[in-house]
Amino acid sequence: MASETDTTAGIEDGVRRRDFINIAAVSFAGVGAAAVVLPLVNQMNPSADVLALSTTEIDISAIQPGQAIKTSWRKQPVFIRNLVAKEIAEAKAVPLGDLRDPETIDQRTKPGKENWLITLGVCTHLGCVPLGAAEGENKGDFGGYFCPCHGSHYDTAARIRKGPAPKNLVVPPYEFNSDTVVTIG
């Protein structure tokens, strides 16, 4: 009987003490659950050793005009290509309006070094390594790179021209240390 009087005693404006206790308890449990979920979700993100930004120094002196090499930065492939004048002219001749991801070749190279095209070798569609960096590989319909997985064609400035990829090949951050050495990252 005493408990009955207790539960009715606290009523103010139709709100019982028990309602307050229920809401408070469930809210507290909810906050607690969210606090536990956060680290459980966050542990999936790249760990500190993966994130530790490595930089890669590359000697490009041996790359002849028209040649390209494949190297690696943060475990991702990188293409370094020494463009010939014809390829640069081809890239410049394309009106920006024709491009899916409009960028000029000057925006994708360093001033005065516009023959050096440095991009990630990761197709922006689903991440395959496009062909075209090594001798004799299929360079696609536009003389740049061709991704065999789903048929994306990139031009001589590694811009997407045809196929399912949405973006141009990504230009990673890099600096020229000298005329022959470049640091990526």
Next chain:
Amino acid sequence: MSFPWAKNYEPQHPLMKYFDEKLPLPRLVYNAIGAGYPVPRNLNYFWNFGVLAGAALVIQIITGIVLAMHYAANAGVAFNSVEHIMRDVNAGWFIRYAHMNGASMFFIVVYLHIFRGLYYGSYKAPREMVWLLGVVIFLLMMATAFMGYVLPWGQMSFWGAQVITGFFSAIPIVGEPVREWLLGGFVPDNATLNRFFSLHYLLPFVIAGVIILHIWALHIPGSNNPTGIEVKDEQDTVPFHPYYTAKDGFGLGVFLLVFVALTFFSPNTLGHADNYIPANALSTPAHIVPEWYFLPFYAILKAFTFNFLWIDAKLWGVIAMFASIALLFFLPWLDSSPVKSSSYRPLYRIFFWILVADVFLLGWCGMQPAEQPWVILSQLGAIYYFAHFLVILPIVSRIERPLPLPNSITEAVLAKHADKPSDATA
């Protein structure tokens, strides 16, 4: 949970009586797969595939647990540990080949199980929940199979992981962070391999749990049957045991025969030679294709080579691929015909077989390089696939004039035998 004439469990042995009072597990088994579960008397062999899928899951779990005793989920040694299983572990080659081909067998029987449901209208009321749970199982199977394929850390493993996690990068704005979150890095690496192994071990047990719900939901209305007419009284049914335990047992024998033939005589036919090359992050195999059971969906993904409206080709491909499966969730409401079985649906039956042909066409296109004429064929195949569910099915179910239905399952069965007197004497 069952029909009124279902027999009740009466323990014979005092020990079973004692056990049943404390924990009614014998009762549960008796009512679920024993003589206490009445089933339509006219089920054909297409009704074997649910049990066969369950058997395939059990085989995968047993072989998988054994493989995990020898496998090392580390990018540095994973490939070699699989070779160690193949060459050094006693009977390791057998267990791995059984697991590899067991996955294919699982998908073969599940696809037959799904198409059985499509042909006989098993997805319709009152079995919508059974169908929905089945689609959930199918999705879980696909996730599990994909992550399992990554574990040997060969070229196809690595590039499969790269491409499939790449789907998520198609999502605007958050796509790339989501992909990095899934991979635990910028490319598939040790973190990816470890988490895939953990989940690959977990998901089969989740599948087992959903299968229990699938069977539970099935046992409320009871099984559909080739006529699609609901059970009316006791003479329409036979007890599950011994009738269907025997029929399923025979089917299981045939299943195992195919399975061991594949495992012993042709274990690599359904795999890719490239996966015996260790993963190399700098070189994509010349021709990258998923496992055969993903090919129709892969063809739909590849069908989008152009931007359309404000959405780019990549996102379209990913949306279409996921939609092609998500569509199945809406199937019970897209088909409004009250007649279930295609045996009485002359128009739907034609489109059913066209859909089957279309899925094979898509599967064939999925195998081919991204060139013409495969691109255009994939596009036509993908258009037809969506048109079947979204346009043809709703229209057909409204305009079709079904054949006259028999009054009961028993009448249908007896009429069938009256037509063929040779059967009666045989």
